[in-house]
Amino acid sequence: xxxxxxxxxxxxxxxxxxxxxxxxxxxxxxxxxxxxxxxxxxxxxxxxxxxxxxxxxxxxxxxxxxxxxxxxxxxxxxxxxxxxxxxxxxxxxxxxxxxxxxxxxxxxxxxxxxxxxxxxxxxxxxxxxxxxxxxxxxxxxxxxxxxxxxxxxxxxxxxxxxxxxxxxxxxxxxxxxxxxxxxxxxxxxxxxxxxxxxxxxxxxxxxxxxxxxxxxxxxxxxxxxxxxxxxxxxxxxxxxxxxxxxxxxxxxxxxxxxxxxxxxxxxxxxxxxxxxxxxxxxxxxxxxxxxxxxxxxxxxxxxxxxxxxxxxxxxxxxxxxxxxx
Amino acid sequence: xxxxxxxxxxxxxxxxxxxxxxxxxxxxxxxxxxxxxxxxxxxxxxxxxxxxxxxxxxxxxxxxxxxxxxxxxxxxxxxxxxxxxxxxxxxxxxxxxxxxxxxxxxxxxxxxxxxxxxxxxxxxxxxxxxxxxxxxxxxxxxxxxxxxxxxxxxxxxxxxxxxxxxxxxxxxxxxxxxxxxxxxxxxxxxxxxxxxxxxxxxxxxxxxxxxxxxxxxxxxxxxxxxxxxxxxxxxxxxxxxxxxxxxxxxxxxxx
Numbered sequence: 001x002x003x004x005x006x007x008x009x010x011x012x013x014x015x016x017x018x019x020x021x022x023x024x025x026x027x028x029x030x031x032x033x034x035x036x037x038x039x040x041x042x043x044x045x046x047x048x049x050x051x052x053x054x055x056x057x058x059x060x061x062x063x064x065x066x067x068x069x070x071x072x073x074x075x076x077x078x079x080x081x082x083x084x085x086x087x088x089x090x091x092x093x094x095x096x097x098x099x100x101x102x103x104x105x106x107x108x109x110x111x112x113x114x115x116x117x118x119x120x121x122x123x124x125x126x127x128x129x130x131x132x133x134x135x136x137x138x139x140x141x142x143x144x145x146x147x148x149x150x151x152x153x154x155x156x157x158x159x160x161x162x163x164x165x166x167x168x169x170x171x172x173x174x175x176x177x178x179x180x181x182x183x184x185x186x187x188x189x190x191x192x193x194x195x196x197x198x199x200x201x202x203x204x205x206x207x208x209x210x211x212x213x214x215x216x217x218x219x220x221x222x223x224x225x226x227x228x229x230x231x232x233x234x235x236x237x238x239x240x241x242x243x244x245x246x247x248x249x250x251x252x253x254x255x256x257x258x259x260x261x262x263x264x265x266x267x268x269x270x271x272x273x274x275x276x277x278x279x280x281x282x283x284x285x286x287x288x289x290x291x292x293x294x295x296x297x298x299x300x301x302x303x304x305x306x307x308x309x310x311x312x313x314x315x316x317x318x319x320x321x322x323x324x325x
Numbered sequence: 326x327x328x329x330x331x332x333x334x335x336x337x338x339x340x341x342x343x344x345x346x347x348x349x350x351x352x353x354x355x356x357x358x359x360x361x362x363x364x365x366x367x368x369x370x371x372x373x374x375x376x377x378x379x380x381x382x383x384x385x386x387x388x389x390x391x392x393x394x395x396x397x398x399x400x401x402x403x404x405x406x407x408x409x410x411x412x413x414x415x416x417x418x419x420x421x422x423x424x425x426x427x428x429x430x431x432x433x434x435x436x437x438x439x440x441x442x443x444x445x446x447x448x449x450x451x452x453x454x455x456x457x458x459x460x461x462x463x464x465x466x467x468x469x470x471x472x473x474x475x476x477x478x479x480x481x482x483x484x485x486x487x488x489x490x491x492x493x494x495x496x497x498x499x500x501x502x503x504x505x506x507x508x509x510x511x512x513x514x515x516x517x518x519x520x521x522x523x524x525x526x527x528x529x530x531x532x533x534x535x536x537x538x539x540x541x542x543x544x545x546x547x548x549x550x551x552x553x554x555x556x557x558x559x560x561x562x563x564x565x566x567x568x569x570x571x572x573x574x575x576x577x578x579x580x
Contacts, residue, residue, distance in 0.1 A: 187437045189427040192416075196424055199413040206373070206407055207480075208396045208425035266415045316415075 003260030004272030006311040010258070010304070011279050018286035025289045032165045038281030039174035041251050042274055043229050046177045047222035048252035049273030050185070054218045055198035055265030056105060056112040060097065060119040061222050062248035067123050068094050068230025069240045070131060073140040076148075083148035091227050097123070098223030102216035124246060131242035144238045156228070157236035170232055174274070177225065181270035194218065199266025254301060255280055258308040262316060279304065326351055326488055326519050327372065327403070332381035334367050341367040342543045345381070348536075349488055354510060354520040356530035358563055359540035365523050368540070369492050372521065373405035374398035399425075402487035406477040408496055414466030418458055419447040421465045422480050446483075454479045454509060471502030478509050482518065489513055490521045495529050507533055527559040539563065 018025045048061055068090050076086035101119055105112045128138060135141055143149055159168045185191035193214045196204035205211045234240060259276030261268030280301070287297050327349040334342040342364040349355050359365045370376040371383065374392035383390055385401050392398050395405070412421045423443050429436040448461045456475050458468065465473060474494050481489050491510065495503040510533050514520050524530050530537060537554055539547035539562045547554070547562050561569065 183437075187440065189429055189436070189438060192420055192424060192427055192438065195416055195420070196413050199415045203407070203413050204424065206375070206395055206405060208399045210396075262415075266413065 003268045003315070004275055005260070006308065006315075007259045007272050007275040007279065010307075011275050011282070014279060014282055014286070018282060018290065022286055022290035025286055028163075028165045030285070030289060032167050032171070034278075034281045034285050035171045036168045036281075037285055038278045039168065039170040040229060040232070041248070041255060041280050042174045042277030043170065043177055044222070044225045044248075045252040045255040045273050045277045046174075046181050046270055047218075047225040048249075049256040049259065049261050049268060049270060049276075050181055050194060051218040051222050052253070052256050052261045052263070053185070053198045053265060053268045054194045054215055055201065056102075056215060056218065057116060057253070058101060058112065058219060058222045059116040059249045060101065060123055061116075061226050061252055062245045062250070063120055063123040063127060064094055064097060064223055064226040064245070065230040065233065065248065066127055066240060066242065066245035067097075068227040069234035070127055070140055070242060072231070073143050073234055073240060074131065074134045076146050077141045077143065078134055080146075083143060083146050083152055085148075087148075087152060087231060090230070091224070094223040094227040094230075095220055098219040098221075099216060101223075102219035105219075106212045106215055120249065124243075127242045127245075138242045140240045140242065142238045143234065149235070152231070153235045156231040156234075170229075173228070174277075178270050178274045181273075185269055190214070190217070195266055197265075198262075251280060251301075254305050257312065258304055260308075260312060260315070262312055263309070264316075267312075267316065326386060328384040328387075330382045330384075332371065332378050332383055334371060334376065335379050340543060342371075342378075343380075345540075345545060346548070347538060349519045349521055350536075351487070351519045352514060352517045353535040354514050354522050354533045355536045355538065356534035357521060357523045357538050357540065358525060358527060358530055358559065360525060360563070362542075363540040364543040365525075365540060366492070367543070369405060369490055369521075369523060372398070372403060372488075372490055374403075402485060403490065404481035404484065404486035404488070405490040406474070406481055406492065406494065408493040412465045412473050412477060415464050417462050418451075418465050418468070418476065419444045419461045422447040422450070422476060422483075426484050450479050450483050451476065454512070455505075469502065471498050471505050474498070474506055475509055478506070478513065482513055482516070486518060488519045488521065490523070492523050493525070494522075495524060495526060503529060525563065527556065527563045531556045531559060 024030060044061055044065065048058060051058055071093050072083065072086040072090040075089055076083050097119060101112070101116050104110070104115045131138060131140060157169065159166050185194060193204065193209050196209050197211045197214045201211050255276035256268065256273045257263060257276070258279055259268065259272030259274070261273060283300055284297050287294055287300070329345055329347040332342070332345045333340065345368065347355070357365055357368060371378045374395040374397050377391045377393055385403070413424065416424070428439040428443050430439045431437055444461050451458060454475060456472055456479065458472070465476065468476070478489070478491070494506050498506065507529060510520055510522060514533070522530065522533065535551050537547065537549050537551070537559060538545060
């Protein structure tokens with residue numbers, strides 16, 4: 001039983017549904033917009049999915065995206081230096097947060113849910129507090145006239161045209177990250193270890209798997225991808241709202257679970273998480289295209305999550321049912 | 326190959342194990358018997374590297390050692406098969422077989438798994454031990470308890486274990502499946518592997534053992550070679566020995 005089957009069926013049903021009810025949904029333009037919307041959630045969701053397969057959560061994944069952009073933007077604005085320096089500094093900052101998350105979880109044995117809830121609040125508060133101290137308002141200053149803006153923009157926030165439609169680079173990055181994650185999970189030792197530490201950490205440790213290293217690596221991967229999307233947001237919009245990103249951590253988790261990842265770890269794959277993010281993109285825009293009140297989106301997402309959890313539970317039963325010998 | 330002299334282990338103020346002398350020789354089965362809480366699991370944890378010992382001397386191949394991780398013990402050829410944490414249920418049989426010792430090709434970081442080789446070898450090795458699984462790609466959680474135990478043993482043997490520590494391999498199994506596992510224990514011994522067989526079943530121990538150690542409340546109460554001890558004696562020691570005789574005296578009922 002492959003984990004993404006349920007999500008694939010759901011995605012097809014939702015796609016056909018919006019094609020039927022929302023005329024504005026039926027264009028190539030709308031489709032690439034959906035892809036873009038999916039990619040902004042999907043990139044971090046890849047990391048969160050891997051982390052959940054490895055048996056852990058990261059609730060700070062939503063706000064760290066905003067923190068990444070803010071560190072880059074305000075550091076360079078305040079000291080008047082090249083944006084590249086700030087981008088690298090911001091990457092180091094995010095990796096440090098990811099390492100701290102992983103280290104504390106492994107060192108204390110406290111569930112990652114609690115540890116990262118802590119970092120979530122710290123970052124959320126610091127985002128607003130530091131931004132107000134530095135700029136005197138709750139948004140960061142415009143970075144478009146600082147050195148390095150153009151070259152960073154090419155990497156993180158460029159777009160290109162195919163025929164009449166404009167495709168954002170993040171879509172390509174998203175596909176690339178999903179491909180790399182798939183390769184890691186299925187075809188490398190690291191991937192084997194991710195499944196093992198999520199499925200049965202004690203068994204894994206007993207046969208020589210480096211449980212601590214594997215899990216900390218996963219937290220680092222989530223922070224890296226969070227940083228990546230943070231860079232995209234900064235170089236696409238030039239300024240950031242310091243309160244942004246809150247709540248997105250749940251979207252990542254929902255994308256992973258809808259994509260067939262088990263909440264308890266040890267099962268799932270990157271393609272499923274990508275389909276989960278695509279379902280998110282389709283519904284968030286489909287509801288708008290259909291002319292409905294966008295508030296319904298959250299209710300719909302909740303229903304999807306519940307259905308996915310039930311399907312996952314059933315799959316897990318199938319997979320672990322002991323044969324009579 | 327492993328030699329323990331006066332080994333003990335304390336968890337804070339609690340002494341879980343004291344003054345253990347034990348030798349594990351190649352091609353022999355050393356049975357460690359004991360009731361729940363007798364210190365069997367502590368002994369395994371010391372030998373397999375999960376916990377370091379806190380007193381005494383542990384020698385591997387004549388060299389004094391304190392293990393700080395299971396990896397270290399594994400590298401010296403000491404493999405442990407645990408009763409309940411032997412496998413990762415949701416992973417495929419072949420992935421479980423190679424977990425922690427995966428075959429990779431190419432150069433890091435682009436080293437991919439040699440999936441085809443691993444599947445073939447896992448299938449061959451299991452067949453050699455007489456285990457046939459319908460599909461090497463099925464999650465190992467769908468195998469029976471005895472089969473899972475055997476996969477774990479076959480894995481340890483394949484990866485060149487010189488000492489094989491088996492933690493209650495027959496505890497959760499029926500008579501027939503226990504027989505299957507005991508035959509592998511004998512097969513492993515005949516290949517020259519030093520086996521440490523932990524059990525609370527003296528009948529199973531007596532079937533394959535060369536050397537018997539009985540633990541009680543963290544200390545050794547019996548240390549005997551095969552031939553110097555009978556099954557009755559073992560059973561009696563296990564059941565409580567002198568204590569049991571006393572209890573029988575107290576509870577004696579008129580005939």
